[in-house]
Amino acid sequence: MKLHTLSIALLSVTxxxxxxxxxxxxxxxxxxxxxxxxxxxxxxxxxxxxxxxLSAMKAKLVAERDALQKQTDSLTQTFSQNEDKLARLEEQLRLESGSLGEVFGVVRQNAKELQSEIHQSVTKTDRNQFASVVDDIVAAKSLPSIKQLKGLWQAFEEQIKASGEAASTQIKFVDGQGKTEQVKAERIGAFGLVTDQGYVDWKGDKNEAQGFAKQPENGPTLSSLSALNQGGIVNMVVDPSRGVMIDQLALEPTTMERLQAGGVVGKIILGLLVIGIVIALVRGTSLALARQKIRAQLKNPQNPGNNPLGRVLGVYSKEQNRSVESLELRLLEAVVDEQSSLEKGLSMLKLLAALAPMLGLLGTVTGMIDTFQVITQFGNGDPKVMAGGISMALVTTVLGLVAAMPLLLAHNFLSSQAEHIRNILEKQGIGLVAAQAEKDQTVNHSAPVGNAA
Incomplete structure (x- = not known):
């Protein structure tokens, strides 16, 4: 009973x-x-x-849009009205002006050209007093007046007059170091300005002059033009392009620059040319001395000297007691020895003459390869980029031909000189053999007669 009661209590608590x-x-x-x-x-x-x-903002934006649309419509209508009005006014102006409109168009166009001429040419140093009239015509929005037209005509007249005379003036000159100074100059029409240094490059937009990198040959100077101010006649070089042609003189390469454009191959060709010239000079001097000594020896054959002919004669004097066949062989040997000495270096000269154009062809091929590589990298739009390879290709060809021609001529001349000396030696040798044969024949014929006696 107690346990049952306890269980009921626990259940109740739970x-x-x-x-x-x-x-x-x-x-x-x-x-x-x-x-x-x-x-x-x-x-x-x-x-x-x-x-x-958001609704309020939308309503505000819609109102602004409607206002802008109304304003746009109003401006569009106004623009259309103004455009129509302008078209009617232009048509009215065209009808009223008639052919004068075209005339005034031509006037304004020529005024622009004259304005550029006045402001850019060397005549700007002597300011055109009607330049302001020309500026007014160019800047005007209306038709020019009679006064302006007269001023334009006078400006043309003054410019033409200035282009046909020489006058002294003062200009601002900028030297190579950037220093500016006032110098005296002589204006040659509208073509150029001449100072003590020669022609100068006039910069009309800056009102200053700069020196050219290179002056033309026999170009005028301020001192050489002194006779012009006295009404005299002076022969001088005039650049009608107003400095463009003189400016191109700086781009013309010098002889040294042309040689440098040949590259390594060009230097090798020049080296071969120098070697060939040295060989030609040495052998030419040697052959000239030999010919001079041979001429002297021919006048005195009894005393053999130290020269080609003297050495051949010396062989004869040593071989007089031998037979004709032996003497002939000895003389032939001496002539062959002298021929080898006379032709020494000529084969090398011939080789250099043949090698020079081949090297020129090698330089041409190398230059064209460089040109094609440049075209591959940069395209062919700018010829200056390809100028290096083309210069090498052409210069080496020219150098090869220039080197080959004098070397070939020198080889031909020296070979003919050596051949001439060899012919003299052979002729003298044959004469000695003939003399020895006649001597032996005389002895053989005289010997029986002596025995009989």
């Missing part, structure tokens, strides 16, 4: 605790639900407020 816990959970859920409802209410209120603000 049920009480479960009921209390359930009540607690229900209260918490209600509190969370209430808080969630409050948060949703706040968000809905915010959304409604944002919606009102």
């Amino acid at each position: 049920m009480s605790l479960n009921l209390h816990a359930a009540d607690t959970l229900t209260s918490a859920a209600k509190a969370d639900q209430k808080q969630q409802l409050q948060h949703n209410s706040q968000r809905e209120a915010g959304f409604k407020m944002t919606e009102k603000e």
